[in-house]
Amino acid sequence: MEEQDFIEDLKAGKQYAYGKLIDDYQQKVFATCISFVPNKEDAEDLAQEVFVEVYHSINKFKGNSKLSTWIYKIATNKCLGFIRKKNTKKRFAFLQSIMGNDIPVDKTKYFTEINHPGILLENKEKSEILFKAINQLPETQRVVFTLSKVEGLGNQEICEITGKSLSSVESLMFRAKKNLQNILQNFYKNES
Amino acid sequence: MSVFVSKNNIKKNMGKNKNIQDKVNSTLNVLDALQTPQVSPFFKDKTMQRMFQNKEEEQEVWSWFTPKIQLATLVCVVVLNIVAFAKMKSSSYDENINDFAETYGLTISTENTFLN
Numbered sequence: 001m002e003e004q005d006f007i008e009d010l011k012a013g014k015q016y017a018y019g020k021l022i023d024d025y026q027q028k029v030f031a032t033c034i035s036f037v038p039n040k041e042d043a044e045d046l047a048q049e050v051f052v053e054v055y056h057s058i059n060k061f062k063g064n065s066k067l068s069t070w071i072y073k074i075a076t077n078k079c080l081g082f083i084r085k086k087n088t089k090k091r092f093a094f095l096q097s098i099m100g101n102d103i104p105v106d107k108t109k110y111f112t113e114i115n116h117p118g119i120l121l122e123n124k125e126k127s128e129i130l131f132k133a134i135n136q137l138p139e140t141q142r143v144v145f146t147l148s149k150v151e152g153l154g155n156q157e158i159c160e161i162t163g164k165s166l167s168s169v170e171s172l173m174f175r176a177k178k179n180l181q182n183i184l185q186n187f188y189k190n191e192s
Numbered sequence: 193m194s195v196f197v198s199k200n201n202i203k204k205n206m207g208k209n210k211n212i213q214d215k216v217n218s219t220l221n222v223l224d225a226l227q228t229p230q231v232s233p234f235f236k237d238k239t240m241q242r243m244f245q246n247k248e249e250e251q252e253v254w255s256w257f258t259p260k261i262q263l264a265t266l267v268c269v270v271v272l273n274i275v276a277f278a279k280m281k282s283s284s285y286d287e288n289i290n291d292f293a294e295t296y297g298l299t300i301s302t303e304n305t306f307l308n
Contacts, residue, residue, distance in 0.1 A: 018243060022236045030231040044232060048239045055243045126219045127226075133219075149223050184216040 003067060010058045022051060025068070029075050035150035036079035038131050046082055050075045069160045072153075076143060076161055083135070133183040141176035144169055 009017035029050050034043035053074050061070055134142055134150075143162060147153045153161075158169050293299050 015240070015244065019236070019240065022239055026231050026235055026239075027228075030235070031228050034229055040229065044235060047231070047235070048242055051239045052243055123222045123225055126222045130219050130222055150226065180220065181216060184219055185212055188212045188215045 004063070007058070007061065007063065007067060010054075013055075018051075018055065021054070025051075025071055028068070029071060032072060032075040032147075032151055033079055035146050036076070037082055038127075042082070046078050047075070050078055053078065065160050069157065072147075072157070072161045076147070080139065080143065129184070129187060133180055133187065136183055137176055137179055140164075141172050141179065144172040145176035145180070148173060 006017060006020070010021065026047065030043060030047045033046040033050070034040065037043050037046060050071065054071060057074075061067070065073075134145060137145065140162075144158055147158045147161065148155070155166060155169050155173075158164075159166050162169065164172070
């Protein structure tokens, strides 16, 4: 089936079209979500939200980009929204701890206690350090680095998802790598 | 002697830095060993349910408001507006107010006031 016909079926709200959409994209969307949010349950919830959003906003899809790129864009935005919310909670928790109120500890440790099923047990400690470091990067650098290194997308696709030029994606990637090196070096220096 | 000590220190520091760099590299290499996790087997069912559940609820709420009824409602509203507008134009506002005031005894008579 041509993509255009498929999109028309999606716009018409046909149930079989959404079934096919989920079959085709569930793995990719889930992989994107879990690369930003290293927790299986939350990543699955986010992936579900992505499909619900696709369902509600398919009429806004003008076909200027590929359907997959549009879906990746939604997934990335959902994940960033989730991370922002988590970080706000973390800051709020920190403020509460200053004020002397008790807060649930697990909320402050979200990005240090990861539950990524694809991480080998022997790499768990290093992965936790790495994901914590990635989370310290500025948002644009984090997005580009995650899509490229964790998700394995090409620069061209990252350009389409982020809406940035190829040169700025390359520059963001370079700075992200450099910053990660610095963060990790500082971490290991303080550790030893 | 001091030259020997500082050389030793430099060697020690270089070894330490190399060790840190090795640790950084091995941490970054974790990404290469990252396996793509599989989505849970019930993901599709759960997502489909979530998508179409909302739609059914929406449909149930507004299902009685069919396009025919929508059109009829629109025509009624337009006709009512036209009638009301025509009525307003035909009668003068002051006249109506005076009638209303007289009917309910709300007129102020200046003849009976004690202040004059």
